[in-house]
Amino acid sequence: MSAGIGCRDLRVHAGGRELLSVPELHVASGRTLAVLGPNGAGKSTLLRALGLLSGHRVSGRILLDGRPATRSTMRHAAVAVLQRPILRRGTVAANVISGLRFRGVGRREAYERAQPWMEALGLGPLAGRDARSLSIGEAQRVCITRALAVGPQVLLLDEPFTGLDSTTRADLLADLRAALTGRPTATILVTHDRQEAVALADDTALLIAGRIRQHGPTAEVLDHPGDTDTARLLGYTNLLPPALTGLARTLAARPEHTRLVLDELSGEGDGHTVTGTLRRTVALGIVTRVDVDTAAGPLTCLHPGDVPAAELPPPGAEVRVEVRHARELASAGRDEPAGVR
Numbered sequence: 001m002s003a004g005i006g007c008r009d010l011r012v013h014a015g016g017r018e019l020l021s022v023p024e025l026h027v028a029s030g031r032t033l034a035v036l037g038p039n040g041a042g043k044s045t046l047l048r049a050l051g052l053l054s055g056h057r058v059s060g061r062i063l064l065d066g067r068p069a070t071r072s073t074m075r076h077a078a079v080a081v082l083q084r085p086i087l088r089r090g091t092v093a094a095n096v097i098s099g100l101r102f103r104g105v106g107r108r109e110a111y112e113r114a115q116p117w118m119e120a121l122g123l124g125p126l127a128g129r130d131a132r133s134l135s136i137g138e139a140q141r142v143c144i145t146r147a148l149a150v151g152p153q154v155l156l157l158d159e160p161f162t163g164l165d166s167t168t169r170a171d172l173l174a175d176l177r178a179a180l181t182g183r184p185t186a187t188i189l190v191t192h193d194r195q196e197a198v199a200l201a202d203d204t205a206l207l208i209a210g211r212i213r214q215h216g217p218t219a220e221v222l223d224h225p226g227d228t229d230t231a232r233l234l235g236y237t238n239l240l241p242p243a244l245t246g247l248a249r250t251l252a253a254r255p256e257h258t259r260l261v262l263d264e265l266s267g268e269g270d271g272h273t274v275t276g277t278l279r280r281t282v283a284l285g286i287v288t289r290v291d292v293d294t295a296a297g298p299l300t301c302l303h304p305g306d307v308p309a310a311e312l313p314p315p316g317a318e319v320r321v322e323v324r325h326a327r328e329l330a331s332a333g334r335d336e337p338a339g340v341r
C-alpha cells in the first residue's frame with residue numbers, strides 16, 4: 001500500500017472535449033508536488049478531479065493510500081485552499097478553528113490544537129481581529145493555517161499565492177514549507193509560477209494542454225525542458241533550431257544567458273554564437289533588454305545593469321549573439337516541428 005494520493009487513467013471531459021488525461025500520478029505522504037502549467041492547461045481541473053470536487057465528467061480511479069477514494073474518505077483526508085481566500089464572519093482565531101470544528105472537534109480542543117499553528121504561521125497578533133478586515137495576504141495566511149490545523153493527510157493548493165506581493169508571497173511560502181517539513185501530508189500545489197515550485201515542491205509535473213509532459217525532482221525538471229512548449233514554460237524562451245546552429249537538435253536558453261557579443265574577445269567561449277539584426281534595446285534598470293531578429297525568429301538578450309546606449313549597436317545593425325548554458329531539447333512541442341516558433 002502506497003500512502004498518499006494518486007490516480008490511474010484519469011480523464012476529464014466537458015463541453016464535448018477532453019480537458020485532461022493523466023494515466024498515472026502519485027504523491028506520497030510527506031512529499032509536495034507542484035503542477036506547473038500555463039493558463040488553461042488543466043491545473044484546476046486536475047486538482048478538482050483528484051479531490052473528487054469536479055463538476056465535469058470524470059473517469060478513472062482516484063486513490064487514497066492505494067485504495068479507491070470515496071467522497072467520504074476524501075472529505076476526511078483532504079483540505080483544499082483556493083486562489084481566492086474564503087473566510088467566515090468572526091475573528092481570525094474563529095476562522096482558524098473552523099476546519100477542526102467542522103470535523104467535530106470541540107471548541108476548547110480546537111483552540112488548543114490550532115494555537116501552535118497560529119504561532120508557527122505568525123497569526124498570534126491577529127487572533128482577535130475581525131477576519132473581514134484582513135488584507136488578501138493575511139486572509140490567505142488564515143486559510144492556509146486553517147487547513148494545516150486540521151492535520152490533513154492531503155493538502156490541495158489551487159494557486160493560493162496569486163495576487164500576493166512578492167515579499168508576502170515569499171514569506172508565506174517559506175512559512176508553509178517549514179510547517180510541512182516532517183509532516184506526513186501529501187501536498188499538491190497547482191501554479192503557473194516556477195518560483196513557487198522551487199520554493200515549495202520536492203517534485204514538479206509540467207502540465208500542458210491537459211497532459212503531463214515531464215515529472216520528476218523539481219530542480220531537475222525546471223532545468224531540463226524536453227520540448228519547445230516546456231522550454232517556454234520554464235523560461236527557456238530563446239529557441240535555436242538546428243538550421244541556425246548546425247546541431248542535430250533545437251537548443252533552448254534563458255534570456256539571462258543570452259548576450260550580444262560586444263567585442264571581439266567575448267563570444268569565443270563555450271557558448272553558441274548566431275548572427276541577427278538588432279531590433280531594439282530597452283533599459284529596464286537592473287537589466288538591459290536587447291531584441292535581435294535571426295533567420296529562425298526573435299531572440300531576447302538580458303545584459304546585467306544599465307548598459308550605456310553608446311556601448312550598444314543601433315537598431316538595424318548586424319550583431320552576433322552568444323548563448324550560454326543552453327539545453328538541447330529531446331523533441332519538438334506537440335504541434336510544431338523542431339525549431340519553428
Ligand SMILES: Nc1ncnc2c1ncn2[C@@H]1O[C@H](COP(=O)(O)OP(=O)(O)OP(=O)(O)O)[C@@H](O)[C@H]1O
Nearest residue numbers: 014015019037038039040041042043044045046192
Ligand atoms: N465547462 C467547461 N466546458 C468546456 N471547457 C471547459 C469547461 N471548464 C473548463 N474548461 C476548459 O478546460 C481547460 C482547463 O481549465 P482549467 O481551469 O483547469 O485550467 P488552469 O490550468 O487551471 O488555468 P488557469 O491557470 O487559467 O486557472 C481550459 O481550456 C478551460 O477553458
